[in-house]
Amino acid sequence: MPEARPMTMFSLTQKAMSAQMVRMNAATSNLANAGSVASSEAEAYRPIRAVFTTELDRASGLASVRSDGLMRSETAPTKRYDPGHPLADADGHVWEAPVDESAEMVEIMESARQYQNMVQALQTAKQLMLETLRSK
Amino acid sequence: MSEAIFGIHGAALEVRSQRMGVLASNIANAATPGYKARDIDFAAALDDRLTRGGDGATVDMFSGADAHTLYRAPTMPTLDGNTVELNREQLAFAENALAYSATLSFVQGKVNTLTRALQGE
Numbered sequence: 258m259p260e261a262r263p264m265t266m267f268s269l270t271q272k273a274m275s276a277q278m279v280r281m282n283a284a285t286s287n288l289a290n291a292g293s294v295a296s297s298e299a300e301a302y303r304p305i306r307a308v309f310t311t312e313l314d315r316a317s318g319l320a321s322v323r324s325d326g327l328m329r330s331e332t333a334p335t336k337r338y339d340p341g342h343p344l345a346d347a348d349g350h351v352w353e354a355p356v357d358e359s360a361e362m363v364e365i366m367e368s369a370r371q372y373q374n375m376v377q378a379l380q381t382a383k384q385l386m387l388e389t390l391r392s393k
Numbered sequence: 394m395s396e397a398i399f400g401i402h403g404a405a406l407e408v409r410s411q412r413m414g415v416l417a418s419n420i421a422n423a424a425t426p427g428y429k430a431r432d433i434d435f436a437a438a439l440d441d442r443l444t445r446g447g448d449g450a451t452v453d454m455f456s457g458a459d460a461h462t463l464y465r466a467p468t469m470p471t472l473d474g475n476t477v478e479l480n481r482e483q484l485a486f487a488e489n490a491l492a493y494s495a496t497l498s499f500v501q502g503k504v505n506t507l508t509r510a511l512q513g514e
Binding site (some may be wrong): 266269270272273277280309310311317318319320321322367368371374375378379381382385388389392 | 406411413414415416417418419420421422423424425426427428431459462479483486487490493494497500501504
């Protein structure tokens with residue numbers, strides 16, 4: 258989506274932070290759904306992942322990041338034999354969401370780290386801008 | 394005009410500011426698949442600005458450094474094609490911020506000298 262106004266350090270950081278937020282929300286949703294079961298393979302929850310793409314602003318030479326929607330992973334749900342379960346199908350099977358908890362935790366940690374990096378970079382840039390502004 | 398007063402420092406400050414944007418772009422795209430990290434060849438960009446801006450012609454703010462923006466060679470290739478190495482980018486960002494500060498103090502010193510001369514104290 259082309260933007261009318263040129264990209265600045267601030268809009269760049271804002272976009273990067275939004276993208277990281279989408280990524281973190283996706284990972285948190287996956288964690289929340291870990292261990293949830295369904296009565297058929299099609300109904301079972303499948304983990305979602307945020308997809309990032311670069312957004313280059315030719316006028317200023319800055320490249321920001323955009324989250325291009327969410328992608329459902331193709332992992333097959335785990336089939337578990339549990340005839341006592343209320344959601345079990347005719348054969349006594351339930352389908353468990355294929356969420357890898359440690360992978361999701363790592364995803365959240367990495368996302369938080371990159372978010373922090375962006376904030377730090379903006380702080381430095383902002384401080385320098387202020388110094389330049391205040392010089393007489 | 395500004396060239397005569399600030400010498401190399403005015404141009405250097407602009408290139409530094411632009412390089413800061415490029416490095417911030419790299420940090421923002423640390424998780425984008427296929428993104429290639431970029432950096433400005435500072436010395437070449439500054440040279441270019443000085444030679445082209447010296448005759449008083451108005452220079453487009455970004456045209457000079459654009460030609461000197463190069464792709465970074467990664468230490469190790471990654472599977473998703475992203476060449477951003479956060480430690481490297483952070484280091485470059487810190488170095489660039491420091492250099493910006495230094496250049497800014499030169500510019501400020503120049504302004505102070507001129508103000509003092511004008512006031513005649």
